Amino acid sequence: MASPRPYSPPITRGRRAREAASSDRLPTDVLFNVLLRFPARDLCRLRAVCRSWRSLTSDPVFITAHAARHPAPLFLAQFRDDKTNSIYIVDLSGNVVKRIAGAAGGPYHRLQCTRLDLACLTTDWNRCHVLNPATGAVQALPESPAVEHVNRVNLREPYTFFALGRVSSTGDYKVLRMFNRPGFAKGGQQLFEVFTINGGAAHARWRGQQSPGLFVDECSGVVVDGVVYFLTNRTYDGARNGIRLGYIVSFDLEREEWRRDLRGPISSGVGSASSYMSHHLTLAELKGSLVLADRRHQPFTLDLWFLVDSGSGHWVKEYHILTRPAISRPVLVDESFKPLLLLDDGRLVVYVATGGQLFIQDPGTDNFARVCMGRLDSVSVYTGNLLSRG
């Protein structure tokens, strides 16, 4: 049985007119589907096409869908010898996605290493400003100390450390500031203060905090989910209180209080001075967990311990690298080696500050591939969305 031939009516003027009119507007869901295929930068350009494109690409539903569709990790980067003091947003291939001219503030400012939708640029002589890479908005934090600390801080030659974190339960962004070098001639107390970024005018001042009761190694500070973790200062506290290997102190930004009950995974208080010296420990944040990187020599090994349960202090060794190939040794042996980001496919991105370069490790191997781009002065992970307007 043959199929009947389809019957088409003659093309009328009315029908032609209807067809012409319909080409002016794509159905919204189709437009959504089409625009979702473009990267953020192209979309910001496409906003200039017409009103409906502009409003669609600024709609929160679209922005969320777009982020899910284009999940490539982004980094905030500051390049060496960049006279324009710009902050750049780069992707994993080293391509520059966005450049914010002048955002660094000055040639000595450095990005704090965080994984947030904001950037924190600081010097260690009391300059700190917070940048929103999507909007370009900048907030400079006041240099004056908290009222409680006014006479205890050297303001003419300050020494500071800053850490920016986000309290997930309230959405507050807070900065922890440490003043003074330990062992400083005039008593050398490390003083701590907190500033709430989005707290409104009422809270726009530094608030003095308790001291943790021992010296922290401020340069070791990392922020994990609104908590700032430090290793103890080896020179001052290690000597005074006996060897306390891998002892970790933390400041909870939500509660604004210290905790001293977290032991690292390496047996502490045990061992001779030589075993103490043979471990080089650094802290990092990966996949929402605190990580302790333990590097040892003779033989050279690198272990990454993840704190899987901060309540019970339970650590799991997730990475163990015994370096063999010549290509990875220079990377791993470098003192400034810092794990930066763990990708969904298991690859590890690391930052080596000495050479100012990013490397990506093949999972399960010792091979590190360098990301091709200019040499960095500082880097951070950017989790925000470049399409958002606020």
Place this chain on the structure above:
Amino acid sequence: MAAAADSSGDGGTSSGEKTIVLVSSDNSARFEVREAAALLSQTVRRMIDEAGADASGDGITLPDVDAKTLAKVLEYCNKHAPASSSSSAAEAAPPAEGEEDLERFDREFVRVDMGTLYSLVTAASYLKIEGLLNLTCQTIADMIKGKTPEQIRKTLGITSEFTPEEEDEVRRENAWAF
């Protein structure tokens, strides 16, 4: 030639395959197509489920698709439909044609004027035919890529509706992208 057991009252092709009749919006055209081709449309699938077995005798009317567009859509579906056979009902059936052949077909298929492309993408969206929707949306995206806003408006027949101040504001807000 054995006729397949046919309980729905649809006509059958000479090989005994089940067919479905689809009717265009103005009732002007009726198309009899292989079930496997028609079911590429999730909308048709749902309509059949809802209507039940008996109602399919009169054919399924698609109120939002005119005859010319429906003919073209069915051209796509016939080409991309899985090679149906009762013996392979359990396994996911691949299309009857090879990969390369299909790619060539797709490339030629979207070489149409803007009006037709718009009708096709709108129909693909309404009929929920994933492959055709993806093909037509990507075609439109490719037409947009690399063009200035002015060129895009011309190609797609869009009016910007921006006032000069608004246009300035958009370019300023998104200056980094230009």
